[in-house]
Amino acid sequence: MKFLPYILRNVMRNKLRAAFTGMSIAVSLFLVTVLYAYLNVQDEQGEKSKKFARIVVTAKQGLTFPVPIAHVDKVRAMPGVKAAVPLSWFGGKYKDEKIPFGQFATDPKQIMEVLAEYKVAAGSLEKFQSDRGGCMVGSRAAEQRGWKVGDNIVLKGDIYPVTLELTIDGIFDSDESSDQLESLWYHFAYMDELLKKERSQSAGNAGTIFVKADSPEKLDDLMREINLKFANTDRPVRAVTEQAFRQMFTEMLGNVQSYIRNVALAVVISLMLVAGNAMAMSMRERTREVAVLKAIGFTRFIVLSLVLVEAILIAVAGGAIGVLGAKTLFAMRDVVFRGIPGIAGFYVPWSTVIFGMALAAMIGLFSGIIPAWRAAQVSVVDGLRKVV
């Protein structure tokens, strides 16, 4: 600790260089933190979803294949099932929005039993249940578009050849999960009726079935039984936990985890080179000073340590700006990213912050190794001869 003031002075010796090095680390680690946060949020949300004791049933062939709507009632009748609803992605276009938000056809009678973590104002659910053309929207979806109860919404089908004309019957919210807060739920029966009119082959099918089990302990048995129940039918299914479903959904986007890790690795290596170069330049300018330190009794180990700690401090300072900047920015997402869809459930977990800071320290350590080693090897006699 007694060397710290000297190290800090050296960190700030060339303020512009320190600022540029620190900021390059900050910007890059901001990016890495956000990318890793995406992975960690998926994992954390998956972990959290365990307590909701839910199973997701898809067609055995995969998520893009439908599940017959008749399966819903058969699942509901199984022991250990508390509730079950279809949840079908509509993907319709709303006004000029280019990216469709979550619009799900479901069963209004049981949806809030299955997704019990969401709450709605008294009377809204009953109104929704009795209103075939009604819908309920998540609080963030409503906020982003300025919707209120009673507003009419038109969603033009892209995947399905129908247009939905809906009235908002309620706005749901949750303190426990933000997954559905940018989504909209409407009657499966309403969409199915329109599909039948259009003689669409999609009629009578759901995308997935969300099942609420009596307890988390029963999930494994229940999944096995659901799989068995439909195993010998022409429409076999695959039942997985909600956590596994999330993982499956992410994997549909490609090997995202691998992309993210490769990008992060490339960023880290680039940063080590940038920071290492800056540190090497700094140490070259100080060869004479290092020689003096060694002349007056600083051992190689102390010189090595001083340079390494300096490199780590610069990297950690830059890392703190980037990593904590990302944490703060997404903590204030409702203000900073107001109106931007897809951000609702995103945050930077503390585990990612710790990972980012450890990465910053590692970048500092590795960027400092060669300059530190060279400084430790400086010959006092040669170093003192050096004028610049």
Next chain:
Amino acid sequence: MSESARANVVELRGVSKEYMRDKTPVPVLKDTDLDIPQGDFAAVMGPSGSGKSTLLNLVAGLDRATTGTVTVAGEELGAMSEAQLTRFRSHHLGFIFQLYNLMPVLTAFENVELPLLLTSLSRRERADHVRTALKIVGLQERHDHFPRQLSGGQEQRVAIARALVNDPVLLLADEPTGNLDSTAAHEIMDLLQQLNEDFDKTIVMVTHDPRAARRARRMLHLEKGTFVETEVDELETRR
């Protein structure tokens, strides 16, 4: 106590030093013997390439003799490892350089404190030592100034305070007035002389400046790697 009765701080016995230049050995010091007793103030003079700096480097443990033994404060430097030599320097030697070599990012106080960071002294004890050293060199009022805020003479005083602060047995000065005007040079030599006379510091000073050399107790001339000693008349000539 007469000088002859005092223990030697520096003893060189049969010391030779050769450097390799294009695979050819170039002798710099040749079979040199030297005794520097406690309390001595020796000025080493000689033309460029005569071996002055090499001598200083050998005595400081910054370089190793090709043959012979270099003993400083009773320790034979040739027998020590690099790490032992480094520790030896921090405990027993003080360095004064021509270009002062202060750390530009540290204040005068912090520069003087630097060698003490290697000791187990507490913060308060270190501060006491630093204040004492700065007082000796007359710069206690400038303790919070950075080197760039000091004149050349003041910088050299800070460097002397840094060399003194751990109370070394031997001060090694390499052209301490070489970068100073005559007034500042005179003041620095006054200070070195005071350290020698009042604090009994043993000093070995390499210099090109005959006026500075005359302030020493004795002058040692090096020519082509061999000593030619010239005694200096006491006090009258020194002042």
